Amino acid sequence: MISRYHLTQTTLVGGTLWAGMLLLLWIISQLLVWQDKQEQQSEFSEFLTEVEIMLNEHGLEHLLQEFELDEDVIWSDTEARAHLLDDGWLVSIYEQDKLLFGANTELSAATSAQWQSVSLGEEGDTELLSARLDLPDNLHVHYWQKRDDMHAQKAEFYEQLSGWFALLSLPFILAVIVWLQLKRTRPLQDLSAQLEKVAHSPDSKRTEASTSHPDIVALSLAINQMLDEITRLHGNMKTMSVGIAHDLKTPLSRISNRLQSMYQDLDDTAALEGHIDKASSELAQVINTFNNLVRLNAIESGKHIQGFKTFDLSALLDELAQSYLPVFEDSGRRFDVSIVPSVHCHGDRDLLGQLICNLLENALEHSHELSHVWLRLQSHTDSALLQVGDDGPGIPQGDQHKVFDKFYRADISRGRPGNGLGLSIVRAICDVHKAQLCLLEQQPGAVFNIEIPTRSARRD
């Protein structure tokens, strides 16, 4: 259930979080302790100021009363420390260097109110505030105050709290993270399980997110989109292979027949030559199909794009129209040409030449004798509009969206020569030139409109 990866992640994340929280807790407790000490320190300073005022106003007697010290009382170091522990404070009053009253102790006193750490033997360490007051008549008062018990307890409490927190929070945090990870991993595991099933029937099954987590839902949708695209490509490939098989079957079976006939006519040279000629032309058709497939692939790969140049499209069309005019005339069709001069475009001259040839050949092949075929070129603001049309029988209504598919042929029989790749090549050429290609609907005959962008041509 939990992989090594998840374990490492959990430990790393949980550990960092735990350490971070612990550090934060420590900083807060230190701040609170520091605040308490500051408070006590300022109270201590105020008290010293009061002592000074009292001495000045009422004299030493009053001060001794205030400290509840008997005259001449002098505590030894041990007594002094015991007093400090019990009452929380200690005083020594000196005249010059001679101790008059109070503690005869080795504890030092800072010149102004300051904290110091002192070891009190068995009682352990404690912190003291100490200060020295220099008074007139060479009087010095040394005063110590133990840290407020309440504050010390608070500090101790904070330490204990941190300790317990450190001890208890680590497993808690780890548990929470593990739970979160499991919660997040489960839909992903579900998704992988579904994908394993999809692999067996990629055309029909799709994934479904078992959670409302938006990321997982988006992932599931993206996977479904990808599967749809794969299904589409897979379908294309099937059509392609079926198309290739169909396209090759007819000429190959004819060649096979011819080869058998050649055996029969081995002695008849004239018949033999006839068979060889027919077989060769059938083979030429097979090779032509492959050449067209290879060319189609090359065009679709877009490798021609880097060789794009700006050239005179009108001139190219003129030349092709001149070339095809006799072909249309000889086949008994009327061929009208109307080309706006000096239209330039950016592209591959050879490819656009083939595009026009394929459309003209298509018109020639699929129109009847005496029909009318036309080639037009108009110039628009950002594009050139090329139209190749005929008033022949056109393409059946339901098939119009299929005409550019590979191996589509209006006549199912495949009896006529050609391989149904001509218009696929036209579409591929339009795609690499970012040209819009459409077959006009609701028109008698087949009319192809191609809008070739010319903006980039003018910029060159």
Next chain:
Amino acid sequence: MHILLVEDDPDTADFICAGLAQHNARVQHCDNAEQAMLSASATPFDVIIFDRLLPNMDGLDAVRVLRASKVKTPIIMLTALSDTADRVAGLEAGADDYLVKPFAFAELYARLKALARRQPLRADTQELFLGELTLNRTSRQVIRAGQEIELMPKEYQILEYMMQNPEQLITKTMLLEQVWGFSFDPKTSLVQTHVSRLRNKLDKPFAFDMIKTIRGSGYLLTGQSDD
């Protein structure tokens, strides 16, 4: 013709050698680029036939090396790669012609003859003669037996190309490449239509046909009557 054939596929090599032997051409065959480059530098061949895909070395690189070492023998490349870009790459590397496999032997032979003959014809030759036919490349005037013939631009280009390669087979593909600049094969009778129109003007009014059809292969321009 003395020909160097560089081809690693034994079947194709046999096919070409057998065909060339029928035309009494002398053929030296080698199946790798290294040996081919040594032979090409040592012997003055009329034409070299170079396969594009050879073991250890791209034929294109071999041709580049040959051209760099001043071997000027015409080279025709054979290749399974039919795309225009590959064709351009081949010609840029220094090959003189490019033929896509599979091909008819007649196509290869026609191209070999055209290449072998290419050297004597200078680009600035103004007038071409063949029998009673004269073609002026500056004025684009065509005269047969003292009679001027008006030709359309494509018809003129076809005739000009045929006159540069007289008495030789010229295939449909060669015309498509040379006259139209097409690297693809249109399905229809584009070439046939134009040649037939050219014939109507060039041959019909005269005593004999100069343009002969070689069945299944192409055309041939001849200066003499068969009789």
